[in-house]
Amino acid sequence: MFKEIKKRFATDDVEVKRPDLYKVGIKYTRLFELVHMLRDEYEYKTLNAITCTDWIEEGHFALTYMLTTLDRKHTFMIQTMINREDAHAKTFSHEFKQAQIMERDLHEMYGIDFIGNENLKELSLENWIHTPPLRREFDTLEFVNNHLTFREGRDDNVDTKAETKRLRALKKAAKEAAKKAKEEAKAQKPKDEKIKEGGG
């Protein structure tokens, strides 16, 4: 099977991840052909999941389609790259009904436009007008600081790091002072004795 895929789709990115999980990387233009082949000839009839990985440095999204055959308990992982800017892909919702809601989720979280999908309405966000939140250029902390107010700390609230440092310094100083006092006492002892002796 691998040989056929390698030959037909001209790809070397083939890998056995586990005995029950194979992975193949492929160009986006050949994706549909491969999925149709796996579905029709090798009985991978179930689309488990569509996932997306944001490779911001390389400038693309990696879409992963997981196809499963329940008869043989085997999964095939197909990975393909699409452009990050103006991200779009063709829908699988006509081949697999479950792809509809998976694509809707990806559209919400990454802003990928799935052409041909009938309903790409927001799933769990409402009236979201900012950058899709799972894109890596979306800075969560900055967004929270700009849009939401935090409760101010208590008056007796202290910076724990600074406080620990201060306490440690105090402890150290006390230790050194004790040491010094001990040494001084040691040094003074013979003198005292001498004085006593002299006095006696």
Add this chain to the structure above:
Amino acid sequence: MEHNGFIQEQKTLEGDLNSDTSHKNSVDFLMNWFRKRSIFVLAYGTGCGAIEMPPTFTSRYDAERLGIRGAATPRQADVIIVSGYCSYKTLRRIIRTYEQMSNPKYVLALGSCTVNGGMYWDSYNTIKKLEDYMPVDMYVNGCMPRPESILEGFIALQKEIGEGKASSWQKYEENYEFYRKNQEAVLGKKVEPSYDADWYLYDGGL
């Protein structure tokens, strides 16, 4: 006196309630007494804290011995419990539900998420301070508060009701612009959730 523990617990809990005598007149005293002794809590849970509510109201902790019990609909309820974190989407429903309740109404907020965001302090989709968006009578902190803490929170609330101090619904009416402004800041101009009777088919469906 073998089985004294439970009775003793109840006495300790109710000791606080019966001690106060500061009332303007006897009508006020009676009204407040009725209110504090029959608290109907809306059967509504948001976030993970909802899991602590069933044991509070059922046989083990039995909140009904203090006059606290469940109510089915917002219009029959006195107290709404915001139990845990509120995402924007939940906040819409909470505000809608709160505005449907009839006066006098009280809000009990559970968990550190409602106090300052808790473990969702850097989440883009979760509010950090509940009192910016609706008035809160009593906070119960913890992550999550155990039923004992919830009961203590309820008793503190009952005490405030008995003294006539709990008046968050008046605060909401008087400062409505303030709350509405904060709500619109995170939820947009349309605060009310858009659903109708068949919301799962409406507007493209779920």
